[in-house]
Amino acid sequence: MAPMSDRSPSSRPETQSESAPHRAGFACFVGRPNAGKSTLTNALVGTKVAITSNRPQTTRHTVRGIVHRPDAQLVLVDTPGLHKPRTLLGERLNDVVRTTWAEVDVIGFCLPADQKIGPGDRFIAKELADLKRTPKVAVVTKTDLVDSKALAEQLLAxxxxxxxxxxEWAEIVPVSATAGEQVGLLADLLVPLLPEGPRLYPDGDLTDEPEQVMVAELIREAALEGVRDELPHSIAVVVEEMTPREGRPADRPLLDVHANVFIERPSQKGIVIGPGGSRLKEVGTRSRKQIEALLGTPVYLDLHVKVAKDWQRDPRQLRRLGF
Structure with missing residues (x-):
């Protein structure tokens, strides 16, 4: 849920001139799963605040990325892709999406340039059409994957x-987050659609997501790579403990991170662990590097794989796993 703030004219910073008022507010990228929303969020913020994957329904938490500019503060709310739910988890993810839509100041509708507009896009667009007061920007993503003719056809579509x-689209903007093309322009077009007001977060903050949640997401991202198509939706990660190693010299700190990777069935355990533990070791190595980059300190990562039977359909298990 977006934090409430006082956006009255009297709360504006005194240094801000009346001719160019400071703006601050929340923007949300929506779209069907795997439309490039998380990659776009990361590109705008300039660092990784949302995990990405070539698997749909990767995002599960509402992650806020914060873009700081002299004239504005743009808070990006990254939500799961709206989809037809098959589990209780899926229903809860859709609830997160709709709640977020109702709270933001502007919505960016992401449509990949390399895929024709389909039923999933129309389903979301029809729901957006009911939000009459919220400005909407159409963002045509992944433009690096198509030629100029195909891009022009998609913009017309x-x-x-x-x-x-x-x-009534406030703007239609083609971007490539991976190539960095027109990402700055998108920010320029979103800012005027925000309300006038002071900063909502301190300078330097890039997200309000707790570190433990971000660490768990980085581990889950690594675990998603190279597994069978049906397995990603069965993986959840919980960081049980993050503590500095005692007795270490000040110039050689070490952070102990203990985390559990949960799957739904015993038969999935071998897939995640791999022959002789090779896959789990690879997951640990890849995610540890990302965690060290995020936290700026050396990390000892202790990973265990556990079974939480049918957790996607069990309300008690969902609560335990943070959903």
Missing amino acids: VDRLGRELGI
Whole structure:
């Protein structure tokens, strides 16, 4: 849920001139799963605050990335992709999406340039059409994957979609987050749609996500790589403990991170661990490097794989795993 703030004119910083008021607010990227929302969030913030994967439904937590500018503070709310739910977890993820839509100041609708507009896009667009007061920007993502002709056709298709459903796009912007193309322009176009007001977060803050949650997400991202198609939705990670190693010299600190990787069935355990523990070791090595980069300190990562039977459908297990 987006934090409440006082955005009255009297709360503006005194140094801000009346001709160029400071703006601050929340923007949300929406779209069907794997439309590039998390990658775009990371590109705008300039660092990794949301995990990415080539698997759909990777995002499970609402992660806020914060873009600091002299004239504005843009807080990006990264949500799961809206999808047809098959489990209780899926229903809860959709609830997160709709709640977020109702609270933000502007919505960016992400549509990949390399895929034709389909039923999933129309489903989301119809729901967006009901949000009459919230400005909407159409963001055509992954432009590096298509030529100029295909991109032009997709931009026209997005414009038609808006007219068919009664959505007046504030802007239609093509971007490539991976190539860094027009990412700055997108920020320039989002800022005027935010309300006037002071900063919502201190300078230097890039996210309000707790470190333990971010560490768990980095481990889960590493665990998603190279597994069978059906397995990613069965993986959850909980960081049980993060503590500095006692007795270490000040110039050689070490952070002990103990985490559990949960799967739903005993038969999945071997897939995650791999022959002779090789896969789990690879997951640990990859995620440890990311965690050290995030926290700026050497890390000892202790990973264990545990079974939480059918956790996606069990309310008690979902609560235990943080959903």
